[in-house]
Amino acid sequence: MRVVVDLTRCQGYAQCAFLAPEVFRMNGDEALMYDPAPDEAQRTRVLRAAAACPVQALEVDELNDHRTPRDTDAHFLRDGRIVIVGTSLAGLRAAEELRAEGFTGSLTLIGDEPAEPYDRPPLSKQVLGGWVPAEHTALPRPAGLDARWRLGVPASGLDLERKRVHLADGGEVGFDRLLIATGVRARSWPDQAEAALEGVLTLRTRDDAARLQRLLEAGPRRVLVIGAGFTGSEVASICRERDVPVTVAEVGPAPLVGALGGVLGEIMTDLQRAHGVDLRCGITVTRLEGDADGRLARAHLSDGGVVDADVAVVALGGVRNVEWLDESGLAVGGWGVACDAGCRAFDANGLVTDDIFVAGDVARAPYPMFGYQFLALEHWGNAVKQAVCAAHNMISGQAGREPYLAVPEFWSAQFGVNIKSVGVPTFADQVMIAQGSVEARRFAAVYGFRGRVTAAVTIDHAHWIEFYERLIERAAPFPPRFRHVDEPVFAEPVPAEVPDRPLLAHDATVVVTGHDPRRRRARLVTA
Amino acid sequence: MTTFDLVLEHDSRPDPYPLYAELRRTPVSRASDGSYVVSTYGAIVELLHDPRLSSRQETDGDLPPGFIVMDPPEHDRLRALAMRHFGPPHTPDLVDRLQPDLGRIVGDLVDRFPQRGEVDLVEAFAYPFPVTVICRMLGVPEDDEPRFHRWVGALVESLDPARDAGEQTRARDAARAQAAEHLAGLVHERRRSPGTDLLSGMATDGMMTDDELVSTALLLLVAGHETTVNLIANGALTLLRHPDVLERLRAEPELVVGLVEELLRFEPPVHFLPWRSSLDDIEVAGTTIPKGAKVTLVLAAGSRDPAHVTDPDRFDPDRRRLEHLGFGGGVHYCFGAPLARLETQHALLELARRLVEPRLVVDPPPYRPSPVLRGPSALRVTYAGILPNTA
Numbered sequence: 052m053r054v055v056v057d058l059t060r061c062q063g064y065a066q067c068a069f070l071a072p073e074v075f076r077m078n079g080d081e082a083l084m085y086d087p088a089p090d091e092a093q094r095t096r097v098l099r100a101a102a103a104c105p106v107q108a109l110e111v112d113e114l115n116d117h118r119t120p121r122d123t124d125a126h127f128l129r130d131g132r133i134v135i136v137g138t139s140l141a142g143l144r145a146a147e148e149l150r151a152e153g154f155t156g157s158l159t160l161i162g163d164e165p166a167e168p169y170d171r172p173p174l175s176k177q178v179l180g181g182w183v184p185a186e187h188t189a190l191p192r193p194a195g196l197d198a199r200w201r202l203g204v205p206a207s208g209l210d211l212e213r214k215r216v217h218l219a220d221g222g223e224v225g226f227d228r229l230l231i232a233t234g235v236r237a238r239s240w241p242d243q244a245e246a247a248l249e250g251v252l253t254l255r256t257r258d259d260a261a262r263l264q265r266l267l268e269a270g271p272r273r274v275l276v277i278g279a280g281f282t283g284s285e286v287a288s289i290c291r292e293r294d295v296p297v298t299v300a301e302v303g304p305a306p307l308v309g310a311l312g313g314v315l316g317e318i319m320t321d322l323q324r325a326h327g328v329d330l331r332c333g334i335t336v337t338r339l340e341g342d343a344d345g346r347l348a349r350a351h352l353s354d355g356g357v358v359d360a361d362v363a364v365v366a367l368g369g370v371r372n373v374e375w376l377d378e379s380g381l382a383v384g385g386w387g388v389a390c391d392a393g394c395r396a397f398d399a400n401g402l403v404t405d406d407i408f409v410a411g412d413v414a415r416a417p418y419p420m421f422g423y424q425f426l427a428l429e430h431w432g433n434a435v436k437q438a439v440c441a442a443h444n445m446i447s448g449q450a451g452r453e454p455y456l457a458v459p460e461f462w463s464a465q466f467g468v469n470i471k472s473v474g475v476p477t478f479a480d481q482v483m484i485a486q487g488s489v490e491a492r493r494f495a496a497v498y499g500f501r502g503r504v505t506a507a508v509t510i511d512h513a514h515w516i517e518f519y520e521r522l523i524e525r526a527a528p529f530p531p532r533f534r535h536v537d538e539p540v541f542a543e544p545v546p547a548e549v550p551d552r553p554l555l556a557h558d559a560t561v562v563v564t565g566h567d568p569r570r571r572r573a574r575l576v577t578a
Numbered sequence: 579m580t581t582f583d584l585v586l587e588h589d590s591r592p593d594p595y596p597l598y599a600e601l602r603r604t605p606v607s608r609a610s611d612g613s614y615v616v617s618t619y620g621a622i623v624e625l626l627h628d629p630r631l632s633s634r635q636e637t638d639g640d641l642p643p644g645f646i647v648m649d650p651p652e653h654d655r656l657r658a659l660a661m662r663h664f665g666p667p668h669t670p671d672l673v674d675r676l677q678p679d680l681g682r683i684v685g686d687l688v689d690r691f692p693q694r695g696e697v698d699l700v701e702a703f704a705y706p707f708p709v710t711v712i713c714r715m716l717g718v719p720e721d722d723e724p725r726f727h728r729w730v731g732a733l734v735e736s737l738d739p740a741r742d743a744g745e746q747t748r749a750r751d752a753a754r755a756q757a758a759e760h761l762a763g764l765v766h767e768r769r770r771s772p773g774t775d776l777l778s779g780m781a782t783d784g785m786m787t788d789d790e791l792v793s794t795a796l797l798l799l800v801a802g803h804e805t806t807v808n809l810i811a812n813g814a815l816t817l818l819r820h821p822d823v824l825e826r827l828r829a830e831p832e833l834v835v836g837l838v839e840e841l842l843r844f845e846p847p848v849h850f851l852p853w854r855s856s857l858d859d860i861e862v863a864g865t866t867i868p869k870g871a872k873v874t875l876v877l878a879a880g881s882r883d884p885a886h887v888t889d890p891d892r893f894d895p896d897r898r899r900l901e902h903l904g905f906g907g908g909v910h911y912c913f914g915a916p917l918a919r920l921e922t923q924h925a926l927l928e929l930a931r932r933l934v935e936p937r938l939v940v941d942p943p944p945y946r947p948s949p950v951l952r953g954p955s956a957l958r959v960t961y962a963g964i965l966p967n968t969a
Contacts, residue, residue, distance in 0.1 A: 064911055065665060065666050066915060066916055068665070068666040068667075068670060069665050069666065069670075069673050069674070069916035070673070070674065070916055070919070070920075071674075072666065072670040072671040072674050076666065076667070076670065077666040077667040077670070078667065079667065080658060080667070095832070096674070098832070098835055099835050099919070099920075099923075102835045102836055102839050102900075103839070103915070103916065103919055105901065105905065105907060105911060106901065107899045107900070107901050486629055486650075487650070487651065488651065491651070493651070493654065514627060514908045514909045515627060515629055515908075517623075517624075517627045518624075518627045518628050518629060521624065533630055533857075533858040533859075534630065534857040534858040534869070535628075535629035535630045535857055535858065536629050536630075536631075536632055536634075536649040536650050536857065537629065537649065537650035537651050537654075
């Protein structure tokens with residue numbers, strides 16, 4: 052049987068871990084780990100666990116929670132052709148939503164990975180930890196999806212005018228409406244020869260996770276993790292859990308600074324060091340050196356240091372899978388595919404399209420709550436909710452379309468604590484510890500921007516996070532000033548130490564042609 | 579007299595739900611004692627997660643209060659220390675491993691029913707089952723049980739908001755002191771010769787003071803006595819009122835899982851949380867609860883909020899993705915919830931399997947006085963026979 056837990060909803064009530072202890076485990080007080088493909092013998096217990104979840108975060112074998120389309124063209128619902136490019140979480144969820152809302156036309160899913168859709172968060176946790184095999188991560192798939200699957204065949208181009216997706220094997224698939232959900236891939240080590248050394252790898256796919264798990268199993272002398280974002284930090288955490296020596300090299304001043312700012316970064320620094328991580332910040336890895344057999348032997352650092360390691364995990368973030376759209380005429384680039392709040396893609400002119408939709412990690416959409424900024428969020432919950440919104444809008448008319456207004460949320464489990472975030476912590480000028488104790492590593496931090504609450508991060512304090520989510524939704528004043536339980540020793544705002552927004556990294560070169568105002572057109576120039 | 583005052587009246591015990599519907603028309607209302615009464619699902623959930631609402635209650639006497647009336651961080655610390663011996667992450671499979679015992683105990687209890695005729699399901703079944711389990715789990719000898727029964731009874735009656743406050747406090751403190759003294763003796767014994775029970779675990783790990791230990795043990799004992807009893811009795815009553823569901827349960831035992839969740843929504847054992855207070859002004863559902871107010875969260879009204887579930891006054895064991903307030907929510911979510919669920923599942927299945935043509939003798943049955951921990955004081959049932967114990 053297949054299980055997936057929406058850990059965005061999970062608050063660590065642990066009811067599942069009581070009722071099906073072989074399938075669900077608490078790691079520390081609040082972080083939940085589980086086997087997504089438990090043995091059939093566990094079915095009764097898993098069903099008990101799913102029914103008991105106070106926030107109904109467990110999904111077993113199928114998914115529900117659907118709305119109905121509105122203002123729909125009945126003809127399109129029956130005979131339309133929808134193509135989804137991307138068969139990970141967002142693509143699958145969109146397909147389910149389309150069927151659940153009554154779309155009975157033809158549905159084709161195109162994906163570059165040969166495997167059926169699987170869940171990625173467990174890869175850097177229970178899979179890497181050696182508890183759950185990588186192939187156990189397949190996502191629950193409802194019966195009756197009735198889709199044509201083109202797995203292992205990447206899309207290579209998009210012809211907007213003829214409404215066709217080109218495939219790498221030379222084929223093409225026509226559509227009436229298209230959903231782009233191609234996500235991101237891991238950024239690889241820039242030097243190809245060094246990247247090819249045995250023991251150097253990235254972590255994004257389940258093959259990656261299986262490979263890294265085997266390397267950890269073999270008991271390496273030392274693992275070098277390059278980059279202390281979420282993936283890098285979770286890998287380091289697993290290494291320590293498995294008693295494998297680990298060095299983390301981070302260019303920034305602290306782990307997770309890019310996502311949580313410097314104040315939380317400093318707390319994570321202490322946490323990593325307390326767990327025996329050799330954490331080195333403010334440095335880069337300049338060279339990976341192999342031995343005579345082409346195996347990684349050591350890494351050279353920008354401060355002149357050398358780390359002897361036989362495994363290096365390159366955790367330098369993701370690259371959005373947009374190259375196949377370079378010539379499409381859509382507004383695409385390293386920043387993703389731009390779309391409106393209803394997931395409709397913009398073309399290169401900035402005009403919204405009617406039949407092309409975007410969802411998941413690859414989508415860059417405006418967030419009214421955050422100054423209408425265009426944000427691309429690589430979060431599990433975003434992939435689910437945005438895909439559902441896109442699917443609904445794909446089969447609804449103008450009057451029935453809905454905006455995507457979910458407050459961004461994500462989580463991570465590392466070094467025995469559960470981290471949850473709501474809002475956008477980098478959209479902040481100040482932060483304060485609002486509740487709990489940093490020393491006890493159980494607290495809530497609240498972020499503010501120009502006097503409004505914009506985000507909150509909890510460490511083993513998930514029960515409180517929906518309170519802070521409401522403060523964000525109501526644009527409550529920052530700093531919040533009220534009496535409450537568990538007031539921290541120091542509750543004053545301090546600078547958020549959020550790295551400068553790398554706007555230039557999202558640069559695009561656009562040329563505009565034509566003098567007649569009615570004939571002017573923009574065109575993206577790709578490198 | 580306000581609607582909430584009517585809820586407290588003993589005559590309202592058999593069916594408080596029309597009053598709850600009336601309460602929900604004003605999501606935050608005032609009772610005549612000035613307290614704020616919150617009755618809609620959304621507003622209750624908000625407040626359960628609002629750090630401006632305190633659960634703190636002072637008790638007289640030397641014994642510290644149980645963690646149920648404490649706030650974080652002390653609450654979190656004590657609860658986690660007790661959890662070390664009861665559930666994950668430190669003792670993940672204790673409750674699951676109890677299952678064969680649960681089946682055996684309910685089987686034995688039904689074996690002792692008269693072969694035909696009549697039985698009081700509260701006295702012969704709903705009460706002894708969870709009490710046996712909590713005493714064994716905690717490490718309270720069976721011989722001590724009648725004494726604890728009396729003390730716990732006095733403690734629970736003191737939860738009745740309709741009673742005089744001074745009298746309540748005196749009765750409560752006297753019962754607490756006697757029960758605590760007895761538990762302190764047991765702790766002393768367990769420390770000398772520890773067993774595998776929770777009390778031995780807490781007494782020997784050196785992480786709680788003696789007072790904390792006694793007060794935590796007392797809390798678990800009271801909670802284990804008084805809540806599951808009502809859940810099982812309410813469940814039996816609900817099944818007898820819905821013979822079609824009872825019939826289905828015989829044929830599809832797996833139905834019991836969703837059925838118990840629906841029961842927690844439809845006829846929960848704890849109807850409201852009477853002891854919260856606001857540490858600051860709180861705006862909820864368009865009303866501002868001022869700082870320093872007494873706040874009552876009417877969980878049982880929230881679980882029947884038509885804005886939360888469709889057709890809320892219908893008992894429907896097939897509801898999917900059901901969220902309810904049967905065990906509260908937030909940091910004070912019921913400590914023993916997993917045990918209560920399994921106990922009730924085992925209990926209702928056993929009754930469904932073994933009683934032939936069970937019928938209620940009186941409907942509604944007589945109720946216990948407490949409007950908070952609401953349940954029948956007796957549940958007389960006739961039946962045509964008892965099927966053999968197949969376990």
